[in-house]
Structure formats: C-alpha cells, structure tokens
Amino acid sequence: MYETMLVSRFFEEAIEAIYLEGKKPVFNMAKGPIPGEMHLSNGQEPCAVGVCAHLTASDVVTSTHRPHHAAIAKGVDLRKMAAEIFGKKTGLSGGRGGHMHIFDPDVNFSCSGIIAQGMGPAVGAALSRKMQGREGVAVSYIGEGAANQGAFHETLNLAALWKLPVIFVVEDNAWGISVAKSASTAIPNNALRAAAYGMPGHHVTGNDPIAIFAAAGEAIALARGGGGPSLIDIETDRLAGHFMGDAEAYRPKGELETLRSRDPIPAFANRLQSEDGLSEQDLGAIAERARSRVDDAIRFARESAYPEPEEALDKVFV
Amino acid sequence: MSSVAVAAANERRLTIARAMAEAIAQEMRIDHRVFVMGEDIGTLGGVFGNTRGLFDEFGAERVRDTPISETAFMGAATGAASDGMRPIVELMFVDFFGVCFDAIYNSMAKNAYFSGGTVKVPVVLMTSTGGGYSDGGQHSQCLYGTFAHLPGMKVVAPSNAYDAKGLMTAAIRDDNPVVYMYHKGLQGMGWLGTEPAATVHVPEESYTIPFGQAAIVREGRDVTIVSVAMGVHNALKAADLLAADGVSAEVVDLRTLVPLDRETVFASVSKTGRLIVVDEDYHSYGMTGEIIASIAERDLSVLKASPQRVAYPDIPIPFSRPMEQFALPSPEKIIEAYGKMKGRRGWRWM
Numbered sequence: 001m002y003e004t005m006l007v008s009r010f011f012e013e014a015i016e017a018i019y020l021e022g023k024k025p026v027f028n029m030a031k032g033p034i035p036g037e038m039h040l041s042n043g044q045e046p047c048a049v050g051v052c053a054h055l056t057a058s059d060v061v062t063s064t065h066r067p068h069h070a071a072i073a074k075g076v077d078l079r080k081m082a083a084e085i086f087g088k089k090t091g092l093s094g095g096r097g098g099h100m101h102i103f104d105p106d107v108n109f110s111c112s113g114i115i116a117q118g119m120g121p122a123v124g125a126a127l128s129r130k131m132q133g134r135e136g137v138a139v140s141y142i143g144e145g146a147a148n149q150g151a152f153h154e155t156l157n158l159a160a161l162w163k164l165p166v167i168f169v170v171e172d173n174a175w176g177i178s179v180a181k182s183a184s185t186a187i188p189n190n191a192l193r194a195a196a197y198g199m200p201g202h203h204v205t206g207n208d209p210i211a212i213f214a215a216a217g218e219a220i221a222l223a224r225g226g227g228g229p230s231l232i233d234i235e236t237d238r239l240a241g242h243f244m245g246d247a248e249a250y251r252p253k254g255e256l257e258t259l260r261s262r263d264p265i266p267a268f269a270n271r272l273q274s275e276d277g278l279s280e281q282d283l284g285a286i287a288e289r290a291r292s293r294v295d296d297a298i299r300f301a302r303e304s305a306y307p308e309p310e311e312a313l314d315k316v317f318v
Numbered sequence: 319m320s321s322v323a324v325a326a327a328n329e330r331r332l333t334i335a336r337a338m339a340e341a342i343a344q345e346m347r348i349d350h351r352v353f354v355m356g357e358d359i360g361t362l363g364g365v366f367g368n369t370r371g372l373f374d375e376f377g378a379e380r381v382r383d384t385p386i387s388e389t390a391f392m393g394a395a396t397g398a399a400s401d402g403m404r405p406i407v408e409l410m411f412v413d414f415f416g417v418c419f420d421a422i423y424n425s426m427a428k429n430a431y432f433s434g435g436t437v438k439v440p441v442v443l444m445t446s447t448g449g450g451y452s453d454g455g456q457h458s459q460c461l462y463g464t465f466a467h468l469p470g471m472k473v474v475a476p477s478n479a480y481d482a483k484g485l486m487t488a489a490i491r492d493d494n495p496v497v498y499m500y501h502k503g504l505q506g507m508g509w510l511g512t513e514p515a516a517t518v519h520v521p522e523e524s525y526t527i528p529f530g531q532a533a534i535v536r537e538g539r540d541v542t543i544v545s546v547a548m549g550v551h552n553a554l555k556a557a558d559l560l561a562a563d564g565v566s567a568e569v570v571d572l573r574t575l576v577p578l579d580r581e582t583v584f585a586s587v588s589k590t591g592r593l594i595v596v597d598e599d600y601h602s603y604g605m606t607g608e609i610i611a612s613i614a615e616r617d618l619s620v621l622k623a624s625p626q627r628v629a630y631p632d633i634p635i636p637f638s639r640p641m642e643q644f645a646l647p648s649p650e651k652i653i654e655a656y657g658k659m660k661g662r663r664g665w666r667w668m
Contacts (some may be wrong), residue, residue, distance in 0.1 A: 060401065060464035093434030103433035110400070110437070112425060120393010120421050127394055128401035131379065150417075161385065163667070223458065315435040316469050317494045 001053050002268055002283075005045040006290035008069040009265055011078070011284075012040045012240070014298050015068070015085065019244050027245050031300070034086055036098055041069035043207070043239035046264050047171045048073035051139060051232070052213025054220045060125040060138040062118030064171075065100045065112035070141050071111070076104040079291060082301035084288060088306040093193045108136075116142055116149035119168070123155045126164035127227075137165040137223040144233075145176030147190040156197040156231070164225035167216070168231045175236035178250040193232035200230045207236045216260050239263065332412030332520040333506020337479035338444070338498075341486035342369065342404045342406060344524045345434065345536070346376055352490055355382040355391055356408030359631050365410055366446050366505045388418035392443070399439045404490060406519065409445040412458045412499060415464075426495045426526065440490045441496070448501040448548055448598055450646055451511055455634040458599030458642075462597070463604035465497045467576040472496045472529055473575040477504065477550035478516045481573055484527030491526065501547040501598075530577035538568035541656055544587040544595035544609050546572045549647060552628075554595055556652035565656065575605060580612045584620070587613050591622035594655045595645050601629040626655035 015034065022032030028035060041048070044066070052073035053059065063070040065082040071081055084091030085099045092104055100113035100278070107124075112118050122140035129136045147170060148153055170190045174181050175239045187193065194201025201220065212234055219230035236257045241248045248256070272278040332340065346352045353376075354369055360383035363370030384391045388409060395407040395541045409415060415422065422443065429437050437517060451459025466473045472494055476482040482500065489496040504516035506514060535550060543553040548569045558566035568586050587593045595606040599603050606627035613621065628651045636642050 058398075060396075091434075093432055093436070096434055097432040101432035103437050105400075105433065105436050108401075110429070110433075114420055114424055117393070117420060117425055120390050121400065121425065123390060124394030124397025124398075124399070124405075125401040128398040128403045131398075131403065133350075151389045151393065151421075153564065154385075154387035155393065157385060158387055158390040158394065160367030206536045244576075315431050316437050317472070318430050 001049040001215070002272060003290055004049045004073050005209070005265055005268065006287055007078070007293055008045045008048060008072045009042060010290055010294040011068060011072060011082075011297070012042050014294055016040060016240075016244065017280060018298070023083065029245065032285040034063070038099060038244040039242065040240040040244065041236040043259065043266040044171055044173060045069050046207050046209040046212050047141070047169065047234050049237050050209045051054065051216040053171055053213055055137070055139065056218055057107045059136050060108040060122060061141065062098050062122045062138070063109070063141045063149050064115075064143055064146075065111070065113045066143070067100070067111035071102050071104070071109055074109045075107045076102060076109050077106070078105070078297040079300040082297040083304045086301040086304070087158075087306065088145060088301055088304035089307040090300070091189055095307045096312070096315065104302070110262050112294045116146035116151035118142070119146070119151050122166050126159065126166035129160060130162070130164055137167060137220055139167045139169055141169045142169060143176070144174070144181050144190060145174035145184065146170075147193060148184060156194070156229070158195040158200070159229040160199050163228035164228070165226070166181045166229045167219045167223055170231065170233040171236050172233055173236050175238060178243045191231060194231040202230065202232045204232065205236070207262070209264065209268055213234075228273050230271065236265070237262070329516050329519050331510075331520065332475060332479045332483075332519045334362070334479045334482040334500055335505045335507065336502065337369065337520050338368040338486050339372060340520070341483045341524070343372060343375060344489070345490045346372070346380065346488060347366070349487055349588060351402060351404045352406065353380040353382065353403065354406045354408070355384050355395070357384055357386055357410050359383060359408050363520070364408065366500070366502060367507055368444065368500065368505070369408070371629050376438065388414060389421055392418045394565040395441045395443070396439055399441045400429065400437050400440065404440045406442040406490065409443060409455050410607065412445040412447050412461045413459050414439055415445070415461065416660050417424045423468045423471070424463045427468060430494065431470060436662045438493045440493045442486070442498055443495065444498040444500065444659070446502050449635050449642060450503050452637055452639055454644060457658050458498070458635040459601040460597075462499060462599045463589035464607065464608050465499070467503065470495065471576060473499065474529070474573070475499045475501070475546040476573065477547050477571050478518045478519050479520050481527055481533070481571075483520050484514065484525050485529075485615035487524055487571065488529060492529070499547070503548050504551075515523060515554070516552055519528040527573065529574045531573065531580050532579035533573055534568060534573045534582065535571045536567065536569040538566040538590065540590055541594060541659070542567045542568045542570060542583070542590045543594045543596060543652060544572060544583055546575065548598055549596035552647050553652060555649035558652055560656065578608070578612075583609060584613060585614055587621045591620060592656070592659050593621065593625040594652055595627045595629075596652060597627070597629040598647055599630060600632050601627065602632050606631065623659035626658055628640040628652050628655050
C-alpha cells in the first residue's frame, strides 16, 4: 500500500510540474504539454490504497474527476494513463478522454467528470455480477459534495433494495471547490446517511490507510458474501487546490500548513519504521521502485505521438 | 416488402406494443444477458403495453420493476451494459428525461468514445413520445431532435408494428446505446386513442430492420413528404387527399433518425423536386431543419420550390383540446404546405 501511495504521489508531482510547463508567467489552461483542467489527488492516497488493496482486476471501480490515485491503486496501466493525460495516441482511449475520462476495461476502472455520475454505473455493474452469478464487487468513489446529489440517494436506495455487492466510498476532503462541507451538508458526516438506506455506514477519521483498509475489508467481505452494500465515509485531506491554478484563497489561514504537517505518506512511513521495523534503506528501495515506474510512464507519454486529428471522428459508435 | 404492402396482407396483425414485447421476448429467450428494467414494466406489463407478458415468462429477476429513480437505473443500465449485460431500460415518458439526462447523454452515450471504443454500452432505452390526447406539456412531447442532436446514441422511431419489431430486435443486438422512441398514439392502446394503420401484419419469426434505411411507404412523382412515427400516418392521409386532386405524393418513413438515411431522401427529392418535412417535435433546431439542410447542402438545383415544414410550434404543449389540436401537425397542414409550394394559400385550394 505504501509503495502504491508513493507511485500515486510521485505521479501527481510529475504531472504538476509538467502541467506548469508553458503556463508561466501567464497561466493559460490551454497551453503546455498537459492542457485542460487538472485535479490532483495529493493527500487522498489512503482512500485509494486502503480500499483497492482488497480488490482484484475483475472487481469494478468507478471514480471521480480526481481519479489518478484510485486508478493507480486499481492497477490501471500507468504508461497508457500518462499518455492519455498528455492526449497522446498511445493513451487508454487514444486521447479522446483525457484526465477526467480514464477507462481501463482490463482492470474494470472508469471515472467521470460529473459529480456522482459513477454511482449508477457501479450499481449496474454490481447488478450485472449478481444476475450473472459472477464474482466481483463494485466500488463507487465519490467526494463528500456528491452526497448532496440526487444520484447519491437514488443509488443507495436501489443498491440496498436489490442487495447488490457495491461499496460507496466517500472521500471527504472537506471542500467542494471553495465551499466547505459545513456550508453544504446538513449532517456532520455522510456515514450517518447510510442508516437511511439500511446499510452499514463506516466513518473513518485520520486519513489513515490502515483504518481505511480495516473498514473496507469489512464492507467488501459483506458484499462478497451476499450481504449487500455499505458506505464508507473517509475524512481525508486535499493537499492540492481543487484544480491546478486554484489560488485557494477560500482556505482559512494556516490550514494548508496544518494539512501538510499531517501528510499521510510520511506518517505511514514513520509507522512502517516504528511498528513494522522497516529501515530507512527499505523505505528508500520502495521509493526508488515507485520513482522508476513513474519516470518510465512519463517518459512513455512524452515520447508518444499525438493522434491524427481525424481520429477524433472515430469511435463514437463501436 | 414495404410495411404498407405487409399491412395489406392482413394476417397476424399486431399492435406496436405487442410487436415490441414479442421482439424483446424472442431475444430474451436466446440471450440470457438481455433483461428489462424500468417503472411499471413488471406485473403491469408497461404503462403502454410494450412489456406485457414478459414478467410471466421471465420473472422478476429479468423483468425488474424499479423505484421511481431514473438517475439510478439509467446509470445502472450503463454499468450493467459495460459489464457484459444487455439491458433494455424504459423511461416511461420521454418528457421525464430531465431528471436523468446526465446518465444518458454524458455517460451512456459517451463512454464508448471516452474509452476509445474499448468499452461497449449496449443499452436499449425505450421511451414513449407524442401527444394529441390532452396530457399536457410534460407528458406529450416527442423530443426526437434532442436525442438525435447529441452524439453517441442511435435513435429509432417506428411508425408501424412490422418496423417496431424489426427495429427492436436490431436495437437489442446493437452494441451501442439505442434510444427507441415509440409514439403513444400508435401503440394500439385503446384508452389512448390509436392510429389503426400502425397495427399491421407481423411475422412470428425473428427478423431485424437495419438502422439507417428509410422506407418509401408510398411512391409518388410530385412531392416528397418525409417524417417518422405519427407523422408518417399524417403524410399518408395527406397523400390520399392529394391523390384525389391528381397530385402524386411520395412518403418517406425515416424509421431511424440516427443513423439518418440522407441518400433515400435525396433520391426521392431529386425525383419529385419538392420536399415537405413533417415532425411532431418542435419546429426550430430539429429534424425538419436537418432534412432540408441535407438537401440544400448537397444540391439545391434538385428543388423546384422552397421546402416546407409542418412541425410543432415552438410552444410548450397546451392542455386544452382545441389548442392542442391546433398546434399538432395534420394532413390538412401538409396539404396547405404543398399549396404554398404551388403558390396557393390555404388547404382548401383543391
């Protein structure tokens, strides 16, 4: 899990640096090797690894507009994902999707740029498994803002009604762009909402991968055993802006420093040293492996060719 | 064989509702991945009869009544389809698309493209259209153009039971999202009032009608009338009236709006030189403009007169009977449009 968190963080850091190429001194989203909106997942890695460590390639994950950490934890091809983010021909969809539309059917991963849109498809995938008698669960990642969408309530009801093997994971980073959760959500945590649909609700604090792993283990075992859906509400931290270029003036003074001081990656490293006896050298070797995977993927993306413009006209229908 | 010729055979006549249900049942028997979900499609058999009998044959697992949660079950259809199932999902009235359109046009319709074709979304979304029976402005729309405008969905709109069955079978076997729009006034539901000419001979055995092939349901020399669904029946009635005055009208039933058979329309207009497009959907930015543009772009010189359109005015659909009937397309309005081409005013020029 630690290595996957590092791959994710290194990947985001590499994307961040490359994203800013061509965008200084004047920030223009359309410029540089990676144009468009960019939503980085720094700080939210525990949500990805703590849940996905329980999954196999055949399980289904739908994610959000901030998808990289979950994609990496689910095992999405890192080279092809990087190439997709660059808009290259070798990308997962040949550049048609981009960073908010990562689809890798080999590991049953998809995501969407619309808040709460992945929830219905996750429920449908779970229904498909149940109807076909095929093994597998579906995990739907959403942010805490999505819990105020109609889709949230409709899909929780449907999943519970049909007792489907689906797990709803709320990554509560406390901010819906600039609006604090306290200003958008009528209850203190979204795990409470699970009770309205008769499903277990886990509330996990501390952005702690081990605690998330434990809650996810329970929820996924329940789903695999035919016990129906669960909701896991995770308090996590968004260390980056909502998107690259976000001035984050809405954050209270000092908040970012506080969040950075409790960055889950060094915290996890400390724990691995103190509780599991890993040495500096061990951690260094893990970091080395993670770094080389990211470097390889970024190099692949950089060196890949752009698609022919006319390819835009293909693949509307299959 | 054209559907009109089939109707003349007058054997094993089915309503569109029955034809749809028969096609679904036949596919469900041979493909275990096909299932149906939606509101009141189970024991009730669909508000408009198009799933009647399926629950008894296939049971609640494959013929699933849903809660009134269109966003959830439209999204679920996409997810199930991407995971290897072939869902048929019903949106009871097309007017209800507003509560679930994100799941349809932003997800169901785009996921194949976003995945570079590696993800398939074989969903049939069947939905009822049309008014004429005073159901007001949220239960009477057609919205053909809305769905046909947005990329990633095939759009089907049958005018008779023969086509309805073949198009449904083709829709279920298609690997793409297909929006199957059936007109309530053609369903053969007596309580709605129904167009009898939509109930025609339907072979018992399974067959498909390929998408993108318009049907010339009546041949003629002087004017081409293009439409879908209920509009085809208005066009045929207008053609009868025109024939009485010695005018020979050709009627083209598009059958599918996406893909659109521009070739057949162009060939017909090249022959007749005159074009009227009939649409129960709103006038502006819709099918009528699209058909006319496809001729104008290709070769204006085939036209002997300015094309005309008979479409729904750009107003919410009124409840009151005289107001609604005033706004609907009709054979009389089509004849009036022909009169305009010939420089005459009013439909009683004959």
